[in-house]
Amino acid sequence: MSATTIRRLHEHRLWTRAKILTAARTCTDADLRRPFEMGVGTLFGTIIHLWGAETVWANVLEESDPAFTIPSADAFPSLASLEDAWRPLDARWAQLLARTSDPAFLAKPMHRVRDGKTYTTNAHDIFLHVCTHQHYHAAQISNMLRQLGKSLGSNDLIVMAREQWVG
Secondary structure (H helix, E strand, O other), X not given: OOHHHHHHXXXXXXXXXXXXHHHHOOOOHHHHOOEOOXXXXXXXXXXXXXXXXXXXXXXXXXXXXXXXXXXXXXXXXXXXXXXXXXXXXXXXXXXXXXXXXXXXXXXXXXXXXXXOEEEEEEHHHHHHHHHHHHHHHHHHHHHHHHHOOOOOOOOOHHHHXXXXXXX
C-alpha cells in the first residue's frame, strides 16, 4: 500500500473524528456518560478510548513508551479537555505520517507491550490499524448517538471524497 493511500486513510480518520466530536458537543454531560452495552460502556469513554489508542500507537511508532495504557473513562473531566489533549497528538501523527514515504520505516518491526507481553508488528500495519480501529468504534458511537436522538451522519470515505470533490 502506498504512502498516499495510508495518508488518505488518516485524512479520513481525522474527518470522521471531527464529525464525532461535533456530534458529541451537542450532548449533555449526562448523555456523554450514559451507560451503553457497546464500545467501552459510554459515549465519552469510547471517545477517550480513541484518543488513548492513537496515543498508544504514536508511542509505539516513535519508540517512546510502548507500554502506555489507554486511560479510563474518567481520565478527562470534560470533552473540551480531551479535545485539548488531541491537538499535540495530532501534531505527532502529522510527523509520523510524513515518514510513510520511507519503505524501510513502513517495514520496520515495532514493539507494543501489553499486560507484560511484547507484540511485534510492522509500522505499515500499525498505520492501517489506527484507521480501522477508529472506524470500528465510530459505528458504535453512531449507534450511541442514535439512541440519544442525535446523528453522526455518514462517515463513509466516499462521502468525504464527494465533499472534497472540486472536479
